Amino acid sequence: EDALLPAPQNITILSTNMKHFLTWSPVIVQGETVRYSVEFQGEYEREYANESWIPISECSLITGTVCNITEDISATVAYNLRVRADVGAQRSEWGTLKGLFNRITTSLTPPLMKVIADGYHLLVELEDMGPAFQFRVLYWKKGQERRVLQKVVKEVRSVVHLDTMEAGADYCVKAQTYVEAINRSSSFSQTQCVRAHGDKSMWL
């Protein structure tokens, strides 16, 4: 097998909210279908297993130029990744990711959330982002911005009860995610405010 076939280029990782994808530029061979194979190497393989590489079977001889590597990037250590191309009997050299990837660098986005006033109950619906995610929810009564209350949600249920509201009062909520495995948080979501049912004078 001679290596006339160029190795894949522009190998990069797109990592958001602990989901990691390897992408590369396609190798163009007129009239031919080029297939790609991906392998990874964790710090353990580099330091204790003779720098061995491990193939990702879901990304062996694929025609696409994206590979979901989330399942294999499952420790907070530095990983190396590489891709090669195949056309018929021709096989390219490996193209290797520039630099190592550690999931600690994943970008964390604020969680999607929906605040609900259910009678006098202040509720929040949070997006299920997977088992690695906790949520820190801050809420306060409008006008009492100095008395912010907090609730940490470790496992997402459909709806989270935050508080019982005073009739007719406005309450505001914002949330951020926290990933313990990498000890990092997202920025806060937009603040959302709702009004409790009923009339304020009812409480006099």
Next chain:
Amino acid sequence: TAGNKIFHFGACRVSTSMTEIRAGFTAIKANIQARDPIRSLSILSYPHSLHKVKSSDRCCITHHLFNFYVDKVFKHCRTEDSFVNRKISSIANSFLSVRRKLGQCHEQNQCMCGQESTEKFKQILANYEGLNVTSAAMKSLGELDILLDWME
């Protein structure tokens, strides 16, 4: 969360993705244990269970065991099965990450080794070296849940 767990060994605090390690092991446990022909022997539990270790020695024995798995076990567990190899890699890299934290505690004298943990670990090594290396490594990997259960 279903993710991390903080282990407190006295002053030593170690955050570990226990769920990820367990998920990786559960996915290959049957395959690995099927490769262990000598079911009557145990590496971690012979003659005494880990549960007999005094709490003051828990950090040291945990540190010893993580070193044991990283330095001696995982490298001899390569199989012909790509899925199994990927899960072993996942566990090994997680162990490496935890071992580093335990090592930091050890350097800061927060993970002291008493007589008991030293003796216990010697026994584990003797059990391991009593078998040929591949059998010993596969058996040790197959007993990982003993370690994980004891830790939790």
